[in-house]
Amino acid sequence: MGSGRSDDVTRVTQVGMNRNPVTDDIGVNQSADLSRCYPRGQPGSDRTPDNHKISKSGHHGSTFLEERDSMQKKRKQIVVLPLDAVDLDKEIAAVMKNQILTVTKFMKVGFLGRWEPEIEAALSYIIWKLSVEKNHTTFGMQLLGTRFAGQPNRQRLVMLAVLTIGSRYFKHRWPDISRQWKLGPQAQRAVDWIETTVLILQFLNLLLFLHQGRYPTLTSRLLGLHVEPVRVTRRVGYSFMVRELLWHSFSEILNLALPLINTITIRRWFNWLRRNRGTSGRYQQPIVNPVFTTTTRCAVCNEPPIQPQCIGCTHVFCYYCVQANVLADPQFECPLCGFCSDGTVRNVPL
Template sequence: MADPETLPSPSASTDSSSPPPDAWAAEYRRLLPQWESMHDSSKIAIPISISRVNQFDAARLDVEMSAMLKEQLVKVFSLVKPGLLFQYEPELDAFLEFLIWRFSIWVDKPTPGNALMNLRYRDERAAPITGKEVRTGLEGPGLSVSQKVLYCISTVGGQYIWSRLQSFSAFRRWGDSEQRPLARRAWGLVQHAEGLYRASSFFNLLLFLYGARYKTIVERILKARLVYESPNMNRAVSFEYMNRQLVWNEFSEMLLLLLPLLNSSSVKKFLLPFSKDKSASSSGDEADCPICRSSPSIPFVALPCQHRYCYYCLQTRCAATSSYRCARCNEIVVAIQRQGSS
């Protein structure tokens, strides 16, 4: 039987297995970084990717829509004095752009191109980051009143002022003026401003291709971003037919460029051995002109091969090239002579 003094007491075993009094504080300090990281992750905005092609296509469709409206408006003034409408072309473009802005962006609706591409403008400054309202990342209010007004001033007013300034400076010949240094200096400022704008537009294009956020400088300054209007709708324009049309147009232009450079008689001689009615062509009427395939009213012969031709056919071929070869025997025609004459 064991000695009672060597057996552990119940109180001693309980004290050795119980955690220390500050164990909860140590565990809290250990799990606090994980809890803070999970809490902070909910504040990160949902990354969304808007197709760059859709944004470019929407801008192109808006330009085409404005051109169609301008064409219809020009037809209205077709009976007016010629050249009168050309003087007010910047005002006409600004008026059409203002109409598109008034009935689209001002009333919180997408432009025609954006509507076809399922896009809308969103105020990126007021876009929600966290909360129950964020589900797809496309949520957010439209443009504010100040953004709409500044957008109209910068796009419609800016384009109008720039076009008028260019036409006025060209009409006054600021660049050719040598007696007025002020005009020459103003022309230099206009050229520098144009160069600076083009450089900044190019830099903004590179940023857009990288991040796909702001297509133009105005959108970047105003924080007006194009996002999808509906996450479950595709764009309404299909470019398959347009791509086929572009391919056929390029192919037809290539043919129109190359065909006049080809010698038809040489092509016929090259394809003659591959024709199926080779025997019929060889046994054809030697009295017919080999070019127009008709009986010559005033027959001429090619020298020295003595083959019959129409005078017009043979004369035009020999005048076109100095080394014309006979269409029958492929021999160089040295001269032409009327048949039966010495």
């Protein structure tokens, strides 16, 4: 009995001398953790502690990197989108102004130049009425998915329109105002100083915006209207693509069919129906040659005739006007009296 107890004590002493307290404790703790996560007899119990620890730390590291990348990307969007929205608003106003210039290009020269500041102010007010006042966001901000944070009250939105539209109108009209009221050079220097100060403040506001990403313009900073992105769930739809394909096919059909249609004949019949004549002009008898005077005008272009020609009626045509129409339609009718030619064109004696 005594010898057995001494052998057991000797073995325990050797185990204690060979034991590493740091690594053995870690191994015991990891084994206990794994035994709780993967009980014996369940899948995954054969995984080693080292592999489990490496995979877990790698997962947390990738998640952190993804979150950091998403935050940086979101910050770039917050900085870039409001600036692009301001440029889009300017382009929308320029497109509307160009449309008005296109519609009124045949009016009296200098008519729009006189009222150009008022027209631009009216267009800006219409855009503000349909976008900011109605939806609390501009058209450019709607296109890029941004808006004014919170619910700005109407007073701040009205002040935004007054400061934005009114400042541009005053800048355009200031030369006329100073000339009409006979203001001296002191007023001009004061206006120049104010304009320089505003430009400096706009530059400083741009630097602050690039750092903070809240107020893209000086007016929005003065009124406390900062911009935030809108979380919109985009749905992929093919209605636009289908519409474009249908319109492309329809345009190809028109390009193929329109050259085959004799529009001149159709126009002649419409003119005949409009005049409601009992007999066609082709049965009219030719009359004497028309008289050419200094007040004579071409029946087609309404200009003094160049190499005057006639087709049998009392009206005079330019050579190129009548030849082009007769070549396209041998039964060309005079646009003034409806006389139908037989394809013969004669010179008018001067």
